Amino acid sequence: MGGLFSRQISRRSLGVVARSLAVGVLGAAMLAGAAQAQNNTVRLLVGFPPGGGTDAIARMLAEKLKDQLGSSVIVDNRAGAGGQIAAQVLKTAHPDGTTFFLTHDHTISILPQVVKNPGFDPAKDFVAVAGFATFVNALAVSGGTPAKSVNDYVAWVKSAQAGKGTVGVPAPASVPEFLVKLIGQKYAVDLQAAPYRGSAPMIGDMLGNQIAAGVGSIPDFIENHKAGKIRVVAVLGGTRQALLPDVPTFAELGLAGFEDVPYYGIFAPAGTPKAAIDKFAEAVSKVVAMPDVRDRLTAMGLTVGYMSPSQLASREQAYTKVWAKIIKDSGFQPQ
Template identity: 75%
Template sequence: MTASPRRRTLLAVGAALALGAAAAGPASAQSAGAPNPIRILVGFPPGGGTDAIARTLAERLKDQLGQPVVVDNRAGAGGQIAAQTLKASAPDGHTLFLSHDHTISILPQVTRNPGFDPAKDFVPVAGFATFVNALALSGGTPAKTLPDYVGWVRSQGGRGNVGVPAPASVPEFLVKLIGQKFSLDLQAAPYRGSAPMMADMLGNQIGAGVGSIPDFIENHKAGKIRVVAVMGSARQAAVPDAPTFGELGLAGFEDVPYYGLFAPAGTPQAVIDRLGEALAKVVAQPDVRERLTGMGLTVGYMPQQQLASRERAYTQTWARIIKASGFQPQ
């Protein structure tokens, strides 16, 4: 049935109003007192250490900023997908990337076409902590220390698989160097993040794993896995009984990685400053510091330029290690 002229007019007006509302969606919501949410991209699945850290910060940032802050997990390729998402996002302060060293400092050096260049596509907002990577043994592995583990692998024919949360990562290089140091045939088994690696460790599907203390700390405290060696120049308060790799004769892993927030290049400095100030207030809160410290982090606020300097220094350190290893970008 053909609509009357009056009905056609009403339908046209309604369609125009609907299109106008859709186009003005975020701005209209803001003007009505409902600010757009800020999303924090995380390059790993829910349940891992980085995800837990992001959710801890998001919970308090929303109060400091007076707007919703949500965690957006874009897992895959060692954070590469999340980094590419950040690059494609508008530089308006509504999309941030919470990342550690792997995606920012390591991935661009070991991947031929990562799809992003941190120096050109990102701008540091602020850092909030450092941490260490560690070697942990599964509950089903009879060894209690790194020397015990070396002896056990030798008793199994000198070969072993060690889980790592991402390919071509600091943990993978560490596996290679442990094998070289102790004349073992250790093969890194890459996972899509720490959560699936931990699931296999808890199920005794793999005898050992290398990852960050935040990834391991909960299950280490529960006695389900054992952290037996840590990076850094000193033992870690979260696992004081675990010696450093240097103590065990494996030098070169004294420099420790960082955690920070990053924004798309072109984000106005006033926006960066506001976000950085909010983060500083959050990590200064005693209960937040306690929670992050309990996850195995060394909490310490780093303003924008300090994070940028640390990022450059860490990138240079690992450029030398990667080159010496003979690794070719893939």
Template identity: 70%
Template sequence: MFASRRSVISHILRPLAALVLTVSCGLAAAQATKPIKLMVGFPPGGGTDAVARTLAEKLKDELGVAVVVENKPGAGGQLAAQALKASPADGTVLFLSHDHTISILPLVVKNPGFDPAQDFVPVAGFATFVNALAVSAGTPAKSFNDYVAWVKTQGAGKGAVGIPAPASTPEFLVKVVGEKYKLDLVSAPYRGSAPMMADMLGNQIAAGVGSVPDFMENHKAGKVRIVAVLGAKRQASLPDVPTFTELGLGGLEDLPYYGIFAPAGTPKATIDHFGQALAKVLAMPDVNEHLTKMGLTVGFMSAQQLAQRERAYTQVWAKMIKDSGFQPQ
């Protein structure tokens, strides 16, 4: 009787189990073919956008799904970060960002609308880079010292310097340079590096501070001139450009980073899968060469390594911002 009863139960459950398996596989397959949205917090045409599109093109082949770059500019990446927080934690929405949005914004904005430690998880890092001071080709300055001397001739040392976002590391750098050389420099914030670059190319603003990738293409074309870079040593792609340390501005050696982040709660298996694909892409000679020419120092960082890098960088800048007397807005 018991055998008969087990047979009946088995007869009922077997089709049900098959149905559950079919539905589960179907959902997994649907999820696996869903496109991945790679958000960027700055407009098209800037350095971060160019980096994202370079990676997305190769990642789609490694992952077997479309990887679509979506620009969500505004407030130095703040809007994109808020959008990431509200996104599903299933690996279909990721955020490619540099240090400003993740490390700096929470230090300078009272209510940014997100907390990186609570709302995001690191996926993988892929590069470090340096910020730089560049001058417009419309100025006579050929070097950093030339620029300082030129500014001093402009109405008692007054000068406007473009920055990609307010309350950013470029803004603090402008402040440090002004204090060091007794220049009345004023930061002019833009909504990303692309509009800043447009004004520099049109000689509407004499100088700008941003990442080397923001300036590199136009520097090579002679349309702007990079005259100084951050970091402990000169950049391989800019061997003739001195560091701020060489110029007497120490304490600016810690390098910003680029990384990819996901909403909190994203499964570890999903994060690992994407990280493995990114590692393969970065190992491709053409990708490595292209990103290096843009001014990046390419190097894969696991989720854990990116988290460590982010914490260390944040600690350095938390002290610098506090020491500057800046009050969160």
């Protein structure tokens, strides 16, 4: 009797153990699957807050890239310091092909030249992945001013503001800030740049007539310009923009030296495997070749054009060299 009871207990124990093992194996498999899904998620860093031009571009591309990569692509906004915070995050990210940084010229080419300790060195810490567009910056005035041209704006500053004006810029020590200084010098008015944490809050203040003018990119301004809420009065670059055929270039107005236009590109942490870089670059090339993507980017004021990793690296180096001279000639001291 005792032996039979013992054998029954043993069978029951074995059954419990077997079920426990099965549950454990299933749980481990589920955890492994979740971990794998998480590891397959691609993070696209953006150095500016939601609502601005760069964020809008990143979210549009992320939606298309996920199909090309076969992975989820999330936009991770690390706003602040003109993209410096996001760049520092990229530097410390594990170079496994799951973290990339979508940015424009300021963070990569300008910021390391105007900040003493940016916390990253693009030449050592990053690797170029793909470029997809160029764009131009512009001067725009708010609806609260009567100005319809640069000359109108200057006249208004002189008459209504005692010769002193404040112009918003998306980031400190940026191309827009240098442009504000040069505009003031050319027209003999005291213009002071007011740095914001990205274009979205700057444009918000322009729409609320808290600030009379701003310098930013065409993608930042174009929708509100079309709506008549702000007015773009001059653009950089060597030629007028197709979206703004009636708006003169600064070169036409006698302010030369800003013909080399900025770029948008994607970068990865140094050490990222070449296979991962090539895969992402190929995905970008396919996405920007899509007619609907090209149309949407063009409508935002971008000139769409794919750049391979080597082409983006060359573009970044050339642009950095151009601005090294402008910054030096301006007498600006890194802060």
